[in-house]
Amino acid sequence: MTDPGRPRLIVLATTYPRWHGDHEPGFVHELARRLTGRFDVVAVVPHAKGAKRREILDGVSVVRYRYGADRWETLVQDGGITTHLRRSPWKWLLVPGFFLMQWLTARRFADDRTVVHAHWIVLPGIVARLLRRPYLVTSHGADLFALRGRWPVRLKRWVMARASATTVVSRSMLPLATALGGRAVPIVAPMGVDLATRFTPDAAAAREPDHLLFVGRLVEKKGIDILIDALPAIRASRPSVRLSIVGHGPLLPSLQARVVQRGLSSAVTFVGPVPSASLPAWYRRASLFVSPFRPADSGDQEGLGLVLVEALGCGCPVVTTDVPAVGDVADDMAGVTRVAAGQADALAQAVLARLEAGPSMGPLATRDLLLERFDWDRVASRYAGLLDGVGSAPP
Incomplete structure (x- = not known):
């Protein structure tokens, strides 16, 4: 259920779990679900074979857009989008539809109470700017390290120029992000790990030699x-x-x-x-x-x-x-x-x-x-504060 009194957070990403227990990296969802106490969270992410088009996952409204037939929707799973494009250049043919459908889907949910969190500068960052709502853009690495050509850099500068806030997940990424310019000074804000309940020591577990x-x-x-x-x-x-x-x-x-x-x-x-x-x-x-x-x-x-x-x-x-x-x-x-x-x-x-x-x-x-550095509750609290600030910024 959405609450008309709360701001809406649209999460844009290319990597997202397809279902409960999926082996795909889940850090975007883990952050999104921890923000549902403060925002009505809508994750607009690519569809994949076997996944539901729409569902509520841990309180997050997940909307998966189609960008091709089942057999073609393979641009992001098991390797990430940059890996797929490098190994299978024909998949560039999927990119225009991938981008267009994320934008068309996301704009259905964007209104005056909306803030946007784009994970990766390209392509979600481009969609975020086109939505004309205040947005936070987070780089996770590949979009800074691998996309260094003339046109990718121009696109990244265009995204950063209007971002209300920018984060990178490690200190080593700061120089590259800062060099892109923009109205927001990039800051380091990593993703997290469930260190409180899941990734914990177990004194009763025996380590296997060698x-x-x-x-x-x-x-x-x-x-x-x-x-x-x-x-x-x-x-x-x-x-x-x-x-x-x-x-x-x-x-x-x-x-x-x-x-x-x-x-x-x-x-x-x-x-x-x-x-x-x-x-x-x-x-x-x-x-x-x-x-x-x-x-x-x-x-x-x-x-x-x-x-x-x-x-x-x-x-x-x-x-x-x-x-x-x-x-x-x-x-x-x-x-x-x-x-x-x-x-x-x-x-x-x-x-x-x-x-x-x-x-x-x-x-x-x-x-x-x-x-202190990586527990999800602390990480989510930092991002909630950043997104609150984004919500008060002009689009």
């Missing part, structure tokens, strides 16, 4: 190929080491072939996608979480790395790389080892050293820092 874990989309910037390349050296010193790869994405066939080529079939398990509710059990069983982020050839790179927060929240030590965004999670955190990105030898050495040190996380202060 069990490495990777969680994430199987795309280039996650660096899973580097971890596979490091595994033979790791197993030369510790033959019992095994790796579980949780996730799905367009690189799955090539990564499976890589495992076979290196004679690692008995040591690597491709688990596939796992719902968020099931992830804590994986983090609590693993000896070590390994997330070898690296820049992709397109220039895209990790915007924040919330999987690190999930692992640390469950008390699992982490080995990751020195891509800039990782600092927002790793700075001052015990239990985190960072190595140079893209270097399998350095990764192997760090994994072996961490396994030798044992599963202890170190000082309990790490959890307090995690809660």
